[in-house]
Amino acid sequence: MQLYLPIAEVSVNAFLLLGMGGIVGFLSGMFGVGGGFLITPLLFFIGVPPAVAVATGANQVVASSVSGVLAQMKRKGVDFRMGVVLLVGGIFGSAIGVWVFARLTAIGQVDLFVQLAYVMFLGLVGALMLQESLRSMWRARDPQAPVRRAHVHTWVHRLPFKMKFRASGLYISVLPPMMVGASVGFLAAVMGVGGGFIIVPAMIYVLGMPTKVVIGTSLFQIIFVTAFTTVAHAITSQTVDIMLAMLLILGGVVGAQYGSRLGLRLRGDHMRVLLAIMVLAVSGKIALDLLLTPSELYSITSVSLP
Amino acid sequence: MIRAALIWLCLAQPALADETIVAGLSQNTVSITANFDGSEILIYGAVKRDKPEPVGPPLEVIVTVEGPPVQLKVRRKDRVFGIWINDASVRIDRAPSFYAIATTKPISQILSATEDLRYRVSITRAIRAVGISSEADRAARFVEAMQRIKVADGSYRLQVNAVHLTQSTLFRADVALPANLIEGDYRVRIFLTRGGNVVDEIERRIEVKKEGLEKIIYSLAHDQPLFYAALSLALAVLAGWGASALFRFMRF
Numbered sequence: 001m002q003l004y005l006p007i008a009e010v011s012v013n014a015f016l017l018l019g020m021g022g023i024v025g026f027l028s029g030m031f032g033v034g035g036g037f038l039i040t041p042l043l044f045f046i047g048v049p050p051a052v053a054v055a056t057g058a059n060q061v062v063a064s065s066v067s068g069v070l071a072q073m074k075r076k077g078v079d080f081r082m083g084v085v086l087l088v089g090g091i092f093g094s095a096i097g098v099w100v101f102a103r104l105t106a107i108g109q110v111d112l113f114v115q116l117a118y119v120m121f122l123g124l125v126g127a128l129m130l131q132e133s134l135r136s137m138w139r140a141r142d143p144q145a146p147v148r149r150a151h152v153h154t155w156v157h158r159l160p161f162k163m164k165f166r167a168s169g170l171y172i173s174v175l176p177p178m179m180v181g182a183s184v185g186f187l188a189a190v191m192g193v194g195g196g197f198i199i200v201p202a203m204i205y206v207l208g209m210p211t212k213v214v215i216g217t218s219l220f221q222i223i224f225v226t227a228f229t230t231v232a233h234a235i236t237s238q239t240v241d242i243m244l245a246m247l248l249i250l251g252g253v254v255g256a257q258y259g260s261r262l263g264l265r266l267r268g269d270h271m272r273v274l275l276a277i278m279v280l281a282v283s284g285k286i287a288l289d290l291l292l293t294p295s296e297l298y299s300i301t302s303v304s305l306p
Numbered sequence: 307m308i309r310a311a312l313i314w315l316c317l318a319q320p321a322l323a324d325e326t327i328v329a330g331l332s333q334n335t336v337s338i339t340a341n342f343d344g345s346e347i348l349i350y351g352a353v354k355r356d357k358p359e360p361v362g363p364p365l366e367v368i369v370t371v372e373g374p375p376v377q378l379k380v381r382r383k384d385r386v387f388g389i390w391i392n393d394a395s396v397r398i399d400r401a402p403s404f405y406a407i408a409t410t411k412p413i414s415q416i417l418s419a420t421e422d423l424r425y426r427v428s429i430t431r432a433i434r435a436v437g438i439s440s441e442a443d444r445a446a447r448f449v450e451a452m453q454r455i456k457v458a459d460g461s462y463r464l465q466v467n468a469v470h471l472t473q474s475t476l477f478r479a480d481v482a483l484p485a486n487l488i489e490g491d492y493r494v495r496i497f498l499t500r501g502g503n504v505v506d507e508i509e510r511r512i513e514v515k516k517e518g519l520e521k522i523i524y525s526l527a528h529d530q531p532l533f534y535a536a537l538s539l540a541l542a543v544l545a546g547w548g549a550s551a552l553f554r555f556m557r558f
Contacts, residue, residue: 011485066546
């Protein structure tokens with residue numbers, strides 16, 4: 001069934017959109033990532049203009065994150081206190097990020113910067129996660145191996161402004177989560193994504209939060225980041241396509257429910273291996289685009305008539 | 307300058323008016339509704355003559371359909387430190403968003419280069435790329451590349467032998483409008499040529515506009531952006547909550 005999208009001004013197959021939303025929602029519910037880094041390239045691929053794809057993708061992520069958070073809340077998988085602390089940091093970070101983005105746009109190399117940022121951060125995060133999760137899988141198979149202590153006290157634990165995060169079972173300073181939130185907010189604004197794929201590993205490895213709380217908390221934070229992005233795009237460039245968003249959302253919310261159910265059955269380390277592989281695949285794809293000789297050297301972008 | 311323009315205008319008038327076009331379109335408006343999936347326009351007509359048909363080269367017909375103009379930027383990727391990045395760019399002032407030509411014979415056989423330049427018939431001529439040479443070296447290559455991309459995605463079409471001419475009098479052409487149309491006035495031009503020269507020209511317009519839900523959404527997004535944003539978010543949150551509630555209801 002073909003459907004003409006009023007803002008994107010293209011005609012696309014409605015079932016294709018439902019399916020795309022479903023797959024991304026599934027992954028989103030399972031891994032606690034917003035899926036922005038997947039939905040946007042997929043929309044480009046079916047011919048939706050980039051500006052519309054970015055803005056509408058953000059709107060879709062709001063819905064799948066709400067659905068995911070509600071699913072996680074039932075099993076107490078959301079640390080609200082941690083989420084709010086991350087969000088406070090995130091607001092500062094994204095304000096700086098928006099400014100840097102505007103500077104880069106003025107220079108005219110924002111595309112390249114975004115691509116390089118994707119390759120670098122996705123590659124780094126993916127590789128670290130894969131290495132760590134594989135190691136913990138091998139350790140689980142070999143009961144004689146030395147057990148890693150649950151809490152290693154480092155400089156992080158000597159910082160002031162300590163706070164109890166009961167859901168995460170942590171008693172740490174608010175400064176590290178705020179810094180994590182700020183750097184994620186910054187990257188999210190510059191790269192145009194919710195930032196789930198960065199915040200999830202950061203919460204596991206930097207803050208030492210248990211994997212099962214990480215996903216819900218990440219989704220909780222992503223709701224606000226992407227809601228802000230949606231409003232900003234709708235007001236400044238009118239690029240949110242509500243019809244496109246609704247189709248992606250319908251597929252996405254259903255997918256997210258199944259995803260979070262499957263996520264519960266998966267072991268933490270298995271889940272992290274899968275997420276790492278997915279992140280590395282996207283990173284590798286973008287790296288190839290940069291390295292291989294493109295089949296068409298020229299590209300067209302439309303400039304609105306003055 | 308003005309004089310040159312006047313001379314040009316005089317020259318632009320068809321030299322021979324013995325044969326004139328009487329033409330019609332199957333529709334004057336195209337409505338883009340939610341299930342819009344392209345549209346077929348039938349352009350038909352006849353040649354009106356006061357005298358018997360002149361001897362000499364046969365009569366040929368060219369039909370063009372041109373979408374509203376847009377401004378484009380064409381970028382070229384270059385390899386810098388091993389990676390491909392957008393480097394040089396050229397701005398094209400006015401290029402039709404859609405352009406289709408239907409002809410009775412290959413265009414080079416039925417339209418001379420000077421007439422093509424005067425009426426801007428062929429795809430190359432329809433793109434107005436004035437003053438781009440200053441922006442980058444070999445700007446012509448950028449225009450060529452743009453045409454190549456537009457032809458590949460179906461925005462620019464050349465349909466040779468797509469005009470059916472019966473007894474040098476009746477003609478008809480079918481032009482398919484793609485699904486990714488933009489709103490605006492589409493200009494339809496019909497040319498009669500003999501021996502490469504334009505004998506008569508006629509122009510019609512097709513109005514392409516969004517209707518129904520498409521129109522409501524589009525106007526809301528542009529006139530009430532804040533409300534539209536709030537609506538988008540509310541729908542997203544509602545859908546997220548709804549799916550969660552539905553699944554809980556179904557499973558437990």
